[in-house]
Amino acid sequence: MTSSGLELVTGSEVIARAAVDAGCRFFAGYPITPASGILAAMTKLLPQVQGVVIEGEDEIASIGFCLGASATGMKVMTASSGPGLSLYSENIGFAQMAELPIVIVNVQRMGPATGAATTSAEGDIQFVRWVTSGGYPVIALCPSSLAESYSLTMECFNLAEKFRTPVFLMTCKELVMNQATVSASDYKAPLTLYRTVGKEPSLPYHYKEGSEVPPFLAMGGDLHSRVNTSIHDERGFLATDTLKKERALRHLSEKIESHRSELEYLKEDLEEGAKTLIIAYGLAARTARETVRQLRRRGKKVSLLVVHSLWPVAQNGIRKAAASCENIIVPEHNLGQYFSEIRSVLPDKKVQSVTRIDGKMITPEELMRCM
């Protein structure tokens, strides 16, 4: 994508495009504001590349279709908002347990429950971390612009394939339904990854170390495979032995936790001598960028760290960026869900939480008041 000039486009279209470019050939979803635009965009795009798109009878069916298709080896995606994520919950656990790659886009809106369908919020940050039973780690990326929506959607597919796990794109109404300009040269496509395919039949969950991701065997492929929602051994059979059970469950954690350093997606805009660091993600990162722009124009020193990987928490990068700063400001469109994470990563710093939950964006003035 090298042509010069600007494009006026919605986030829905950008995410759909990125999915297709990442090799996604199966999408199932159920209509919900503000995520319906992604279903519509996929309905337009996927048939053109011989892909399958289907509107499920509900969110449970939609993610179920996706997981069935994923088990045949397809790259799959679904998209919804808070109420839909609630319904996805049990199947997200299934995807973790059965190690089925899937990308789940959560276009956040004001919650809880039906909340306000057309009002932006970013209140699902902790929800997505603990979205299903068991408490095993999740991977969640969060764009703050349309160009990032493109590259991070593609990254989500790469991570889902690489780690054989559900991966979340955490975005919001404002970034998905609005139209905005993107410079064509800003769309950056990462190298596309595919899951490693197994060579041993009947060993769909074979790994030597718990931190390894087992090579994949497709449903309906030449090599015999099994998928199992219950705790299973390397053959996919129900594990009854305590040691085998523990090994299987620790593996679900270790395969992600041992790769934490690879999963740190951050964008630093640090200024030497700055004592204030704004740490922001999603919509609030936009206000943060505007604030930094205005302050620097006035000759004031300030640093910014935009977090693109919400889960696991990018501890090393956050510590490094905050090393020479005293005042840390964390703006969020919720009651401070990531503030608690930042505070535990930076126990020796003064960390301030700025929150807003009336559907409006935090203003640059609100952030400047914390300096």
Added chain:
Amino acid sequence: MYINEEKKPYPFCPGCSHVQVIEAINRALQKVEADPRRTVMVSDIGCVGLVDSFFNIHTFHGLHGRSFTYAAGIKLANPDLNVFVMVGDGGCGIGGHHLINAARRNIGIKVIAFNNFNFGMTGGQHSVTSFFGSKTRTTPGGHLERGFDLAKLVEAAGSPFVARKLAFDKDLDETIALAMRSEGFAFLDVWEVCTAYYMPMNDFKKPAMEAEIEKLGMKLGVLREECLPEYSCTLRAGRKGSEGETAVTRPIVIAKKFEHRLPQEPFRLILAGSAGMKIVSSAGYLGNAALKCGLHVSQKDDFPITVQSGHSVSEMILSSEEVEYLGVDKPDAVIILSEEGLAKVRKVLPVMEKNSLVIAREGLSLETPAKVIAIDPKRFSNKSLITAALQSLIRLVPLVPQEAFFEVIGEIRNEAIRNENLKAMEIARSWL
């Protein structure tokens, strides 16, 4: 061949019907000569879900009642596979929505319901098929609800193949083979005995089962056999030829052609009117004109869920840098074309600056320190009033050159709309 004989016996209670049905499935697979590498068995929770490991084919064991959705996903992804579901009456209850919709869509999966009228795995609670008056762990005084006739339910939902059989039927394998050979969705309601719970609590042996069939006026055997277009194939048949793997995903870029006139600060604008006044599409025209000048644009539209009624509002930000902060708390200009539009923007009018601009339809009552310009609606059609207002705006405020906006209007594909807009621009030009 499809069952690992060495693993037997099956992990079921003595006398459980599951054994007969699974054996019949094994024989049916042999009859249809299913390729084990292209055959997938999908199961979920309940006693029948205990036997995945006995099958030598691909197996997929999922969550309770969701097996229909996984099977559908597998079939949609790869229509060449034989996909069948082994589910209990419990799964047909909790996944009932998925069952009827899979039948309605006619996705070519074959569902065998192991229907033993209660939850065996969890200790004999009633299910959606337990009979009126029947005793279970959760209906000790006799069931007050009537059970689902699963076959009738699925038939009503549109399944082209429906059959009801007893687990004892000698020709059960024949019926299963018939279902497996059918093109589309197929459903078999197989009546069973649960020797652990339902049978002892209700004295429900084979004669009682037959008496129940008689009493309820039900039929046995194949109840429906039709040929309807199968969904995963129809889906593919309806596709147009490939336009290339990536051609569809290229951005639609507008190259810079004109110089904008905007100072460094972003320009924040609200267009407010009513449905049918082309507010949103005209905001897009201004946006495209700005793009032709290399400006960044953000556009946020607001209208009621019920379209073609009520207000229509677009918030726009034009900027020489990428627009980061998306709020329009204090607009630089507001265009108001109707009372409904005014109601939506009334709050921001008093906070506007003195040197900012309001372009409003004549006769609206406004309270604002901003400079107000009135437009006479009689000069323009309802749909082109916004064009005239935008034309006035770009004449009065250094934003984008007239030629850029004129070019965008000239590019409108629909001839009637294009001409109406060009006419409005002409009138507005002479009027200002």
